[in-house]
Amino acid sequence: MKIALPSRAGQIDEHFGHCEVFTIFSVDENNKIVSEEKLTPPAGCGCKTNIIPVLSEMDVKVMLAGNMGDGAVNKLAESGIEVIRGCSGDTRQVVESWLAGKIDDSGAGCASHDGCDSH
Secondary structure (H helix, E strand, O other), X not given: OEEEEEEEOOEEOOEHHHOOEEEEEEXXXXXXXXXXXXXXXXXXXXXXXXXXXXXHHOOEEEEEOOEOOHHHHHHHHHOOOEEEOOOOOEHHHHHHHHHOOOOOOOOOOOOOOOOHHHO
């Protein structure tokens, strides 16, 4: 399984559309992290929805994120990527906590950034 996290400097970026990179962890059948890679999103759409087909092709199944507008959540879901919002902190620690069942989706959408309601 692959898990993606919008990130900046090894930390979850609090807003999906503003992230520097996507950190992608591969996890084995024993829920152990086996690899980590970085994917720099292309320039363009500030909401980063243009990266969703690439993540889907990479077989990402889960997005652990901070805040995210409903449009991006819906587009990720349409591509078979489950979204867990409300995450923060070190990317590896967030993945390990989610794998241990310690993180659930906050259900909170993006409300504090200009233009978020449109993506």
